[in-house]
Amino acid sequence: MGRYLARRLLQFIPVVIGTMFLLHYITTLGIQFNGDPVRALFGDRPPPAEVLEAIRARYGLDNDCLNQRGNPCVGMFIDRVGQYLQGDFGQSIRMGDRPVTEIVLERAPVTIRLTAIAIVFETVVGIVIGVMAALRKDKFVDNGVRIVTTLLISTPIFVFGVLVQVFGALALRRWLLANDAPDWTSDMFSPVYNVDNPWLSLVVPGIVLGAVSLASIARLTRTSLIENLRADYVRTARAKGLPPRRTIGVHALRNSLIPVVTYIGIDIGMLMGGALITETIFSIPGIGQLVFLAVEFQDALVIIGVVTLLVLVFLVANLIVDVLYAVLDPRIRYD
Amino acid sequence: MTDTVIESKKSPDRSALGRVHFDETAPLLEVQDLKVEFHTRYGVAQAVNGVSFRLDEGETLGILGESGCGKSVTAQAIMGILDSPPAKIAGGSIRFRGVDLLKMDERTRRHVRQNKIAIIFQDALSSLNPVFTVGWQLAEVYRKHTGATRAQAKVKAAELLELVGIPGAKQRANSFPHQFSGGQRQRVMIAMALALEPDVIIADEPTTALDVTVQAQVMRLLADLQKSMQMGLILITHDMGVMAEVADHLCVMYAGEAVERASVHQLYEHPAHPYTKGLLESIPRIDLKGEELRAIKGLPPPLTDLPPGCSFHPRCGFARDRCKVDHPPLYEVPGNRGSACHYWEEVIES
Amino acid sequence: MTDAPAITVQPEPDHQPPPRGDQKKEVSRSLWADGWRELRSKPLFWVSMVIVLAVSSMAVLPGLWASGDPAQCLLARGSQGPSSQHPFGYTFQGCDMWAAIVHGTSKSLAVALLATTLLTVFGMLVGTLAGYFPGIVDTLLSRFTDIFFGLPFLLGAVVFLAVVPVRNVWTIAAVIAILGWTTIARVMRGSVLATKNKDFVEAARALGASNARVILRHILPNAMAPIIVLATIYLGIYVGVEATLTYLGVGFQRPNTTWGLLIAEGQPYALQGSAHLLIFPCAFLVLTVLAFIMLGDLLRDAFDPRGR
Numbered sequence: 001m002g003r004y005l006a007r008r009l010l011q012f013i014p015v016v017i018g019t020m021f022l023l024h025y026i027t028t029l030g031i032q033f034n035g036d037p038v039r040a041l042f043g044d045r046p047p048p049a050e051v052l053e054a055i056r057a058r059y060g061l062d063n064d065c066l067n068q069r070g071n072p073c074v075g076m077f078i079d080r081v082g083q084y085l086q087g088d089f090g091q092s093i094r095m096g097d098r099p100v101t102e103i104v105l106e107r108a109p110v111t112i113r114l115t116a117i118a119i120v121f122e123t124v125v126g127i128v129i130g131v132m133a134a135l136r137k138d139k140f141v142d143n144g145v146r147i148v149t150t151l152l153i154s155t156p157i158f159v160f161g162v163l164v165q166v167f168g169a170l171a172l173r174r175w176l177l178a179n180d181a182p183d184w185t186s187d188m189f190s191p192v193y194n195v196d197n198p199w200l201s202l203v204v205p206g207i208v209l210g211a212v213s214l215a216s217i218a219r220l221t222r223t224s225l226i227e228n229l230r231a232d233y234v235r236t237a238r239a240k241g242l243p244p245r246r247t248i249g250v251h252a253l254r255n256s257l258i259p260v261v262t263y264i265g266i267d268i269g270m271l272m273g274g275a276l277i278t279e280t281i282f283s284i285p286g287i288g289q290l291v292f293l294a295v296e297f298q299d300a301l302v303i304i305g306v307v308t309l310l311v312l313v314f315l316v317a318n319l320i321v322d323v324l325y326a327v328l329d330p331r332i333r334y335d
Numbered sequence: 336m337t338d339t340v341i342e343s344k345k346s347p348d349r350s351a352l353g354r355v356h357f358d359e360t361a362p363l364l365e366v367q368d369l370k371v372e373f374h375t376r377y378g379v380a381q382a383v384n385g386v387s388f389r390l391d392e393g394e395t396l397g398i399l400g401e402s403g404c405g406k407s408v409t410a411q412a413i414m415g416i417l418d419s420p421p422a423k424i425a426g427g428s429i430r431f432r433g434v435d436l437l438k439m440d441e442r443t444r445r446h447v448r449q450n451k452i453a454i455i456f457q458d459a460l461s462s463l464n465p466v467f468t469v470g471w472q473l474a475e476v477y478r479k480h481t482g483a484t485r486a487q488a489k490v491k492a493a494e495l496l497e498l499v500g501i502p503g504a505k506q507r508a509n510s511f512p513h514q515f516s517g518g519q520r521q522r523v524m525i526a527m528a529l530a531l532e533p534d535v536i537i538a539d540e541p542t543t544a545l546d547v548t549v550q551a552q553v554m555r556l557l558a559d560l561q562k563s564m565q566m567g568l569i570l571i572t573h574d575m576g577v578m579a580e581v582a583d584h585l586c587v588m589y590a591g592e593a594v595e596r597a598s599v600h601q602l603y604e605h606p607a608h609p610y611t612k613g614l615l616e617s618i619p620r621i622d623l624k625g626e627e628l629r630a631i632k633g634l635p636p637p638l639t640d641l642p643p644g645c646s647f648h649p650r651c652g653f654a655r656d657r658c659k660v661d662h663p664p665l666y667e668v669p670g671n672r673g674s675a676c677h678y679w680e681e682v683i684e685s
Numbered sequence: 686m687t688d689a690p691a692i693t694v695q696p697e698p699d700h701q702p703p704p705r706g707d708q709k710k711e712v713s714r715s716l717w718a719d720g721w722r723e724l725r726s727k728p729l730f731w732v733s734m735v736i737v738l739a740v741s742s743m744a745v746l747p748g749l750w751a752s753g754d755p756a757q758c759l760l761a762r763g764s765q766g767p768s769s770q771h772p773f774g775y776t777f778q779g780c781d782m783w784a785a786i787v788h789g790t791s792k793s794l795a796v797a798l799l800a801t802t803l804l805t806v807f808g809m810l811v812g813t814l815a816g817y818f819p820g821i822v823d824t825l826l827s828r829f830t831d832i833f834f835g836l837p838f839l840l841g842a843v844v845f846l847a848v849v850p851v852r853n854v855w856t857i858a859a860v861i862a863i864l865g866w867t868t869i870a871r872v873m874r875g876s877v878l879a880t881k882n883k884d885f886v887e888a889a890r891a892l893g894a895s896n897a898r899v900i901l902r903h904i905l906p907n908a909m910a911p912i913i914v915l916a917t918i919y920l921g922i923y924v925g926v927e928a929t930l931t932y933l934g935v936g937f938q939r940p941n942t943t944w945g946l947l948i949a950e951g952q953p954y955a956l957q958g959s960a961h962l963l964i965f966p967c968a969f970l971v972l973t974v975l976a977f978i979m980l981g982d983l984l985r986d987a988f989d990p991r992g993r
Contacts (some may be wrong), residue, residue, distance in 0.1 A: 011828065011831070014828055015828060015831040015832055015835055016835070018828070018829075018831075018832035018835075019832050019833075019835035019836060022832060022833070022836065023836065023841075023844070026844060026845055026848060027844065027848060029848060030847065030848025030849075031848075033848070033850055034848060034850060150975065150978060150979060150982065151971075151975065153978060154921065154925070154971055154974040154975035154978050155925075155971050155974070156925035156926070156928055156929050156970070156974070157929070158928070158929050158932050158933075158948075159925075159928070159948065159967050159970060159971060162948065162952050162955075162963065162967070163963070163967060166952070166955050166960070166963060167960075231461065232456065232458060232461040232462045233461065233462055233463055233464040233465070235416060235456070235462070236456060236462045236463065236464075236527075237464070238416045238448075239414050239416050239448060239449065239453070239454045239456075240448070240449045240475070240476055240479075240527070241445045241446060241447075241448035241449035241450065241479070241480060242445075242475070242479060243445060246479070251464055251467075254464075254466055254467075255464070255465070255466055258466075268837075269837035269838065270837070270838070270839075272837045272839070272840055273837055273838055273839025273840055273842075274839070276839055276840065276843065276933075277839070277929065277933065280933065291840065291843060292843075292933065295843055295844075295847045295934075295935065296934065298847070303844055303847065307840050307841075307844055310837065310840060311835055311836060311837070311840075314835065314837055315835050318835075328466070329465075329466060330465070330466060330511040330513075331465055331511070331513050
């Protein structure tokens with residue numbers, strides 16, 4: 001296990017540096033091609049050059065390489081990495097000049113709540129219906145699950161979110177209010193995030209966020225379980241006189257859940273993108289909305305800082321999932 | 336085995352099997368006219384077509400035949416672990432100590448499995464669950480059948496591993512299947528089958544996936560254990576050399592039918608069926624060096640589309656017109672043998 | 686049958702082993718042929734194909750499908766609901782909804798097709814090389830893949846599109862391709878690794894085939910099946926992705942017409958009761974994506990030999 005861990009860590013480090021450099025390169029290209037974001041702050045009446053220069057220096061944008069198109073600005077990158085290691089992810093140019101980390105920490109709890117709801121929803125429901133579909137293969141339940149999951153995967157998250165918001169949040173809510181339903185039901189379907197109901201008003205967005213992943217998890221569980229049910233070791237378990245509850249629920253299921261765990265690692269990346277969309281649609285003041293706003297306001301430093309942070313989270317999460325995978329599948333450990 | 340199996344008061348097997356009345360005077364295992372069909376999209380395959388044999392205590396019955404002749408299906412039918420669609424038991428009986436297993440309800444049958452009749456499969460790597468330790472999989476048998484506690488079951492598991500000759504049994508019990516060699520894994524399978532000291536063990540091609548030297552060791556282990564526990568052993572294989580050494584009686588299967596039944600000496604010295612004769616002649620012999628290898632020409636028929644009359648007639652050197660239309664039953668041959676050939680006398684003489 | 690005891694030959698015709706040299710070709714020909722036969726028999730396959738062909742023809746020849754001119758918009762007619770002459774109603778700007786949807790097809794499909802082609806080709810290249818040449822080549826290419834994989838798709842797309850100077854079919858497709866090729870590369874690598882160890886590859890090498898020949902004629906045809914399935918599914922998904930990016934404001938802008946824009950523009954008005962502004966473009970989008978994904982699913986079922 002130790003060797004496996006060491007190997008993974010050894011792979012992890014260059015990849016982190018590589019991805020961060022990729023991000024850095026693209027964003028510097030952007031500044032090189034689209035012009036100076038500091039200059040853009042002032043519209044038609046820029047202040048004197050020294051003032052601009054001072055502002056640039058303040059935000060770390062005074063490097064000469066930003067005037068040369070195509071220059072990867074390695075020096076700047078190394079400086080940046082140094083800053084990251086000290087926990088400094090930049091300052092926002094347009095959002096009150098605050099450190100990016102501060103803004104992110106402020107918005108993080110909401111996003112974490114939202115993502116938590118999504119993950120719990122998609123895993124529990126996804127696995128349950130996947131198992132049900134596998135056990136009743138080709139029958140009504142199975143066909144139903146396959147149709148619904150295909151439909152969910154075909155619906156882009158924003159379509160799902162928009163439709164849920166319009167018909168669910170509004171129409172349904174109107175109906176609930178008109179029919180004197182208890183308060184918490186109408187609170188749950190509020191079309192936008194409500195600070196007074198930090199958990200309830202996130203339930204519907206959380207379900208929207210998790211819906212597509214739920215479909216993938218259900219299908220994956222189904223395929224995996226069907227395959228494992230045909231395996232020789234399940235035959236052995238039956239030959240040992242074990243009841244179906246045990247051959248399926250312990251022997252087959254344990255093996256079937258391994259690919260699902262791996263999937264969740266990839267899913268975290270998709271959840272990040274999904275959170276961006278969901279928070280935008282439902283006006284949730286989280287990190288996803290932050291990225292969206294930063295793009296709208298062209299706040300280059302916030303974009304770079306937040307996305308770098310998120311990429312780090314993603315890579316660490318994948319590392320954890322890889323370790324979890326080794327815990328679950330002993331064949332990997334002793335490679 | 337040093338200890339007897341722990342049977343606590345809550346042993347599930349004890350209560351279930353207590354209700355069944357086994358006849359100790361009846362033969363250990365008696366299969367009569369077993370028929371198993373497979374319903375596939377290409378038609379109905381007659382995987383097993385009227386097979387009968389009998390196993391007594393302490394005996395080794397060998398089932399010999401090529402791949403696809405129905406031997407594994409027979410074994411799994413006896414265990415009751417066939418996938419029921421697409422498989423279907425279409426007739427016959429399987430009597431264990433006089434009680435027809437096919438007429439038993441599934442819950443009772445489950446208790447018979449492993450307790451009275453156990454099976455060893457061919458590929459131990461795929462037949463063992465890769466994510467649980469070997470000790471856990473062995474202990475599971477005790478925990479679920481005899482109501483033993485985890486600690487008790489763990490001890491028994493280590494004992495079992497020692498019994499089958501795995502060195503350092505206590506530590507190895509915490510290893511996973513892929514960490515053992517092929518021969519050791521097969522020993523683990525044997526240990527698992529023996530755990531509850533069953534009366535019958537079915538070994539389905541136990542050594543086919545192993546090297547020749549390891550084969551010999553595993554077979555010897557099996558033979559020793561059988562003798563010391565007085566079990567009945569059904570050995571299924573297509574390896575005629577192994578069969579000759581271990582079996583007392585043989586049943587030769589072809590295309591889902593039993594075509595010959597004899598003691599090992601009778602069969603090897605004077606085969607009574609052209610197929611058996613062909614098999615024996617195809618064994619390469621060192622004293623026939625320089626001669627062309629003999630083989631039975633042609634291929635076994637598809638089980639969905641068996642030829643009329645005798646299933647073997649298209650490949651048979653003794654075949655006459657009668658063979659094309661008249662399906663031979665298992666004729667009684669003197670010496671307590673049987674042969675499903677109209678012209679068995681000729682075959683014996685030749 | 687003769688009476689002589691000589692053993693005669695009666696092999697079954699379909700059991701006869703195929704001539705050795707063509708053995709691999711026989712196998713792959715019958716796998717494709719078998720798969721095709723199975724596909725043909727499924728009604729869902731034909732339904733998907735019809736939708737795909739219909740949408741494709743809408744993209745290429747919009748005039749064939751919609752007589753109305755999407756640019757002829759009268760604000761006075763804005764947001765009018767479905768009526769007997771215009772069953773799909775009008776957009777909030779007063780343009781004919783049906784015409785807008787039909788004309789919006791081409792850009793969306795173009796992006797999806799271009800992106801999928803680019804990333805499939807690149808992904809297959811990297812994956813094949815990584816799978817076929819072990820050691821340093823594999824390590825370098827795999828780490829290279831990991832680096833791109835570390836960028837979550839939507840985040841990366843939003844960042845990249847924020848910095849491109851112009852957003853048209855080419856740039857949007859390029860961004861999608863740059864972010865999406867990694868999965869194809871990984872799948873291809875796995876597929877090549879699995880095929881590389883098969884006996885017929887070893888046989889080809891023993892006969893002296895060069896690496897290029899082994900890869901092109903032996904490994905690729907056998908490792909391709911999962912890629913074809915993935916590419917089909919991606920076509921659908923990327924239609925949805927383009928709409929998503931456009932909805933978020935980083936995709937196409939006006940005066941282009943795409944479904945994403947229709948949905949984005951329709952959303953606030955739908956909240957006020959003009960549901961058709963939302964439902965029709967959404968339905969079209971989902972239907973198109975659904976068709977591609979179902980097709981991909983069916984392809985997977987047809988060509989997976991284990992699934993039978």
